[in-house]
Amino acid sequence: MKKIEAIIQPSRLEHVKAALHEIGVEGMTVLEVRGHGRQKGHTEVYRGREYNVDLLPKLKLEMVLPDRLVDPTVDAILKSAKTGKIGDGKIFIYPLEEAIRIRNEERGEAAL
């Protein structure tokens, strides 16, 4: 089992969801987050006072997947989230120790 975290542009969410659905990824958690990597922020001016806004709104998708789905998922996200500009986001992959379904206490891949 692996955990995948993908930080994407908010505008790409529907494309990414559709692409993941196509390869059979059913569950995910989506978080509204703020942050930045190489992308520089922008400047806002209110009554002559300048504010640098460098933490930009992004979406973070979290999924826990059986190993066989990891590569197709990464491919699907790469294809569907890409706009080619700085700020498209990143994908992180973690090994995962255990997953437990709270309702019936199933464990491992059965819980996914």
Add this chain to the structure above:
Amino acid sequence: MKRLIYIVIFVFGTGLFAARGIAQTAQPAGASVQSASSLQTATAAQSQKLEGEIANAQGAGDNAWMLVCAALVLMMTGPGLALFYGGLVRKKNVLATMMQSFSLMALVTVIWAVIGFSLCFGSGTSFIGGLSHLFLHGVGSAPDPTYAGTIPFETYMIYQLMFAIITPALICGAFAERMKFSAMVLFMVLWSFIVYDPMAHMVWGKGGFLNAALGGAFPTLDFAGGTVVHITSGVSALVCALYLGKRVGYPSEPMPPHSVVLSFIGACLLWVGWFGFNAGSALAANGLATSAFVATHFGAAAAAIGWGLAEWLRNGKPSVLGVISGAVAGLVAITPASGFVGPMSALIIGFVAGVFCYLMVSKVKARFGYDDSLDAFGVHGAGGTIGALLTGVFASSAINPIFKDGQGKALPVGLIDGNAGQIVNQLVGVLISWVLAIVGTLIILKIVDVLVGLRVREEHEIQGLDLALHGEEGYTFEA
């Protein structure tokens, strides 16, 4: 059957008509035997009755207009100003900021009813009214010809109250996000007595020192409150900002407005409400009200363009906050002039005020480093001052022949009209309102500081005033 009904109606109608004709022709025959003097009395009585009816009709029209204006001016404070200021603060302080405006709607009303109105408009000295209208004594449906001869004096009272409400509410912009609620309440009660009431009496009260229409020593032109409302509040705001000091984290931490959308709605409500403020100051539904209405609108429009253009040139973008702030600055500046200047003068005054207030807010404030949180001074103090001075330049006897010679002939009013001396009068009015606002506000701040303390504790300021002072939050998404 139908035809029968028509015939009956026709015969009956003709009969009635004929009977009336006979009665009418019979009247002169009867009158001819009356004496000539009683005929004269009858005509005099008839014309008196007619005059009375005309006066009633005018009174009804004027009163309807003035009641609507009073409601419009109240709308400027809540929700207008509450939204305008509420949007400009951080979201942890939105309710506390709105609460300041709203609580003044209640607070000032009560003190106005008890004594405030009397101190403004009761007969008194040149500087403050007396106690003749204490508890609204003598304020009823009969008009007071001194102030407004066609509307109930009570209408005049409630209309003036709305000005007394919004004026202190404007000051709240300077100490937003850091003043105790208890301190604000005490400050505002004292401020109404020490600054607003004397200033309103001096400019608008009979025999007031600066009254232009009712025998003042220095007739200052202030149609709707450039000195009384905007200079007093704006300058007091600056004193408050300096005395209280900066907000925690200012200016190193960013403190952008949490919702320019709220401010936008507020500014639009202010613009509309301002028609009641300025056009209503004609105190009648007459041509002068229309003239003031037009001047008000033109001033706001030109100022929005002025501020927006200045910003566009300096920053490369015209901002929404910029154009709405500009409109408010224009409305402030046109306030004293609205009933004295024509539409083209209003465009000039507005444009000048828009650019001037932009520079005050974006350059002068940054230069001196005071934390006037929401620019109450930069917009109301600066806009009110430039408006009061420009009123002396552009006021015209063609719009409002306020000065007359012994024979009742209209004299020139402003500088362009040929009365250069009016600039001096305007300067005196501006100076007195500045001095009164500075001295009065300093004394009040000192008193309130000693009695209850002015600022919230630092941890409360960081937590936000909504929770710390009112135990609420403006936005709860969990609910």
